[in-house]
Amino acid sequence: MSARDAERAAGLAAALAHDVGKYLARIARNVPPGGDVPPALAAMLLADVFETHAGRPALARFDELAPDLAALTHDARLDEVRALLTTAASHERAARDGDPAALRALASLALAVESTLRALARDLRAGARP
Amino acid sequence: MTSQPRRAQRLRRPKLLIVDDGERYVELAHALLRDYDYATRCALPGPCWTCPERRGCKLTHAHDAREADEALARHPDVDVVLLDVAFDLPEARLLPSSEPDLERRRRLQGIAILAHLRRSRGDLPVVLMTSEEELAFEDAAEALAVDEFATLAGEAAFDARALSLLVERVLARRADAPEAGGYSWGHTPAMARLRRDATTLARTSLPMLLLGETGTGKSALAERVIHPATERKGPFVAVDLSALPETLVGAELFGTARGAFSGAVERAGRFERADGGTLLLDEIGNLSPEQQRMLLLVLQDGRITRLGESAARPVDVKVIAATNADLEASVRSGTFRADLYARLNPAAKLRLPPLRERIADLPELAASFVRKTFASGVDRALLARYLEAAGLDRQAGSALASAPHAELVIGRAPAAPTRGVVFVLARPSLTALEAHAWPGNVRELELLLKTAVVSALSDALAATEGQADATPPDSTRPASRRATGTTQQARIVPIPAKLVRELVAASWAPDAPRPKRGAESFEVRPGTTAHDVAVSLERQLYERLYGETSGDFEAMARRLLLGDATTNARRVRLRFNQLGLRARRKA
CATH class of the missing domain: 3.40.50.300 (P-loop containing nucleotide triphosphate hydrolases)
Incomplete structure (x- = not known):
């Protein structure tokens, strides 16, 4: 990869970590580890996962940014994140109905997405440094 | 000390101001951090989480610099500001900037707001709510590193419990400060x-x-x-x-x-x-x-x-x-x-x-009064004018370095100050201040120091502006840049020893009780020899100085002997013991 492409990849990964990872995890991070999602946080968690980007889910924003990055670098973590977000989408109905297990799963998936994207951004930034 | 006992000792709930273009962190704070009060832009009594008008309310916090000013005007007792870094706002709501890239201005708007707050409320602790990755991407770490109050929170910034610990740390540092509570x-x-x-x-x-x-x-x-x-x-x-x-x-x-x-x-x-x-x-x-x-x-x-x-x-x-x-x-x-x-x-x-009984606090008080002098009002404007004239107001690399800020150091000037202006008070001037009786006490010290630093700064400003006027008009650089060749040196403003001596000599509050400091206030006890009488007087002198300096032998040495105070402190302590006096254990 050229230096210019490496720089562009680092920028896209940073945008993913920010626009998807950061927003997805801000409520999930506050859920007690292994515990149920407190009622005060449940609605906020659902909004973070499914309505963060002008009412669209995090998966939609991921699908906007990820193809450009995938064209520059073949990193399996992009597929991994997409799978996590798809799994999250499958929990939406149950989570909106207040199912504690579905809410716990959403929080767990959100944290996994965030840490994976953060690691990806960190690695690509390190690779882009002269 | 842990945060829990501190909280128990605390006398009122700390008040937080959140400055963020979004609503989520406010909702999160209101859901999880209910031990705090929040500075809102609303006239209704709080807290917000019990308010029937809460849904959709935009008055819960500040979304930009103007709203931050509005909230701070309404709540001058804010203890800590929680400030986001990136602000996705229309250009009209961003602070003015010479940065042409609008997206970059948005990404760094928090830094601009931080610099704005430093100019108006230099003493206000600010916690930046951001991730380390964001800072690396935006190359803003340098600007943040020079701010003593900003705390880089890392990935834990968005964890309410971690944020609470950060706030506690900032509050604890403030409570331990010698100027806690503005006193x-x-x-x-x-x-x-x-x-x-x-x-x-x-x-x-x-x-x-x-x-x-x-x-x-x-x-x-x-x-x-x-x-x-x-x-x-x-x-x-x-x-x-x-x-x-x-x-x-x-x-x-x-x-x-x-x-x-x-x-x-x-x-x-x-x-x-x-x-x-x-x-x-x-x-x-x-x-x-x-x-x-x-x-x-x-x-x-x-x-x-x-x-x-x-x-x-x-x-x-x-x-x-x-x-x-x-x-x-x-x-x-x-x-x-x-x-x-x-x-x-x-x-x-x-x-x-009285100040003479806590003379060991004088350096600390002096530093505090210098900061206070330039924290607001016309003296802050004078400092800003000097920074501009000396070309220190727009240095590259750090927006905070240009914010009006003043510190006092005693003794030798620092090698390379990077922020505001450093006033330097020479050791002999400190000795002169410590030897003064201070009949007007702390108020007298505050006025004297204010006069000294403002006079020193005014002289430095006049010299800088005079230098700028003398520069040939064909220079293409702006006047403020022409003014100084050695810009960093302009950050150091010495307080002339002669000025301090003159101010001390002129300082006297006629209606204050004149303290007994002369030899006439010692009790002369007749002895069998003149030497005995002299030793008795010397003992009384040492006892008095010991009390006035709270047992600080170095401070005693500065008042008794010329030369290096550290070396002389050992001689003073030896003589103190020879006179049969005993150091009391400090409380």
């Missing part, structure tokens, strides 16, 4: 005791009696420390009884009914205005016998009667009485009622030590 405490044992006792007594319903010479800070202690510590919702009201004509004191304190006397109107007195809060009765020794009687009734019954009325009104007021007079002597001479004195809780009276 310059210093570190002498007497002030530590005063601090402890003042905050403890503040939380009781008992009246408080503050004793101390003029200028020792009685009013400031009452307003900035005791009143906030009472946690009372009502206002702080102060009345200087020495400034009121005797005939008006009763009406001023207790109020009047219409027709009570010729021209009297229906009017609440200071007691009623302070209802639910705190009333400082300054110079209480000036009350006439009749007014003392009326005050006694208030303290006994918690009720006042307006002049011209017969029905009493209940008032709930924390009374603080202050005086520089010897009230016990007034009681003995019959000019002050013994029963009123007893009601003022004399057993728990607080004595504010």
Whole structure:
């Protein structure tokens, strides 16, 4: 990869970590580890996962940014994140109905997405440094 | 100390201001951090999480710099600002900037707001809510690193518990600071005791009696420390009884009914205005016998009667009485009622030590007063003008380096200051200040230092502007850039020793009690030889200096001997022991 492409990849990964990872995890991070999602946080968690980007889910924003990055670098973590977000989408109905297990799963998936994207951004930034 | 006991000791709930273009972190804070108050832009009483209007409300916090200013004007008592870095706002709502890239301006708007806050409220702690990755991407870490109050939170920034710990750390640092609560405490044992006792007594319903010479800070202690510590919702009201004509004191304190006397109107007195809060009765020794009687009734019954009325009104007021007079002597001479004195809780009276008894605090106080001088108002504007004239206002790399900021160092100038202006006070000047009697106490020191630093800065400004005027007009650089060749050197402003000497010589408060500092105040005890008499006087001198410096041998050495204070301190300590004196264990 050229230096210019490496720089562009680092920028896209940073945008993913920010626009998807950061927003997805801000409520999930506050859920007690292994515990149920407190009622005060449940609605906020659902909004973070499914309505963060002008009412669209995090998966939609991921699908906007990820193809450009995938064209520059073949990193399996992009597929991994997409799978996590798809799994999250499958929990939406149950989570909106207040199912504690579905809410716990959403929080767990959100944290996994965030840490994976953060690691990806960190690695690509390190690779882009002269 | 852990955060839990600190919280238990805390006297009021800390108030946070959140500056963020979004709503989520506010919702998160309101859901999880309910031990704090929040500075909102709303007139309704809080907290927001119990408010029926909460849904969709945009007044919960500040979304941009203008709203931050609005919230701070409404809540000057904000303890910590939680500030986001990236602000996705229309350009019109961003702070003005020379940065052409709009997206970059948005990404760094938090840094611009931080610099803006530093200019208007330099003392306000700010926690930046961001991730380390964001900072790396934006190359903003340099600008943040120079800010002593900003805390880089890393990935834990968005964890409410971690954020709470950060806030606690910032608050703890502020509580431990010598200027905690806006009051310059210093570190002498007497002030530590005063601090402890003042905050403890503040939380009781008992009246408080503050004793101390003029200028020792009685009013400031009452307003900035005791009143906030009472946690009372009502206002702080102060009345200087020495400034009121005797005939008006009763009406001023207790109020009047219409027709009570010729021209009297229906009017609440200071007691009623302070209802639910705190009333400082300054110079209480000036009350006439009749007014003392009326005050006694208030303290006994918690009720006042307006002049011209017969029905009493209940008032709930924390009374603080202050005086520089010897009230016990007034009681003995019959000019002050013994029963009123007893009601003022004399057993728990607080004595504010004169500056000469806490001279070891002088460097700390001096540094605090210099910062305070340039924290606001015309002196801050003067500092900003100097920074501009010296070309220090737009240095590359750090927006914060250009914010008006002043520090005082004693002794040698720092090699390369990176922020604001550093005033340098030479060691001999400090010695001259420590040797001064300070009859006007802390107030006198504050005024003297303010005069010294403002004079030094004005001279430096005049020299810089004169230099700029002398530069050939064909230069293509702006005037402010022409002004200085060695820009960093311009950050150092020495305070001339001659100026300090002149100010000390001219400083004297004629109505203050002249302290006994001359040899005539020593007790001359006849001895069998002249040497015995001299040793006796020397012992008294060492005892006095030991007390005045709180046992600081280096400070004693500076007042006794010329030359290096550290080396001389050992000689002073040796002589101290030879004289048969023993160092007391510090509290």
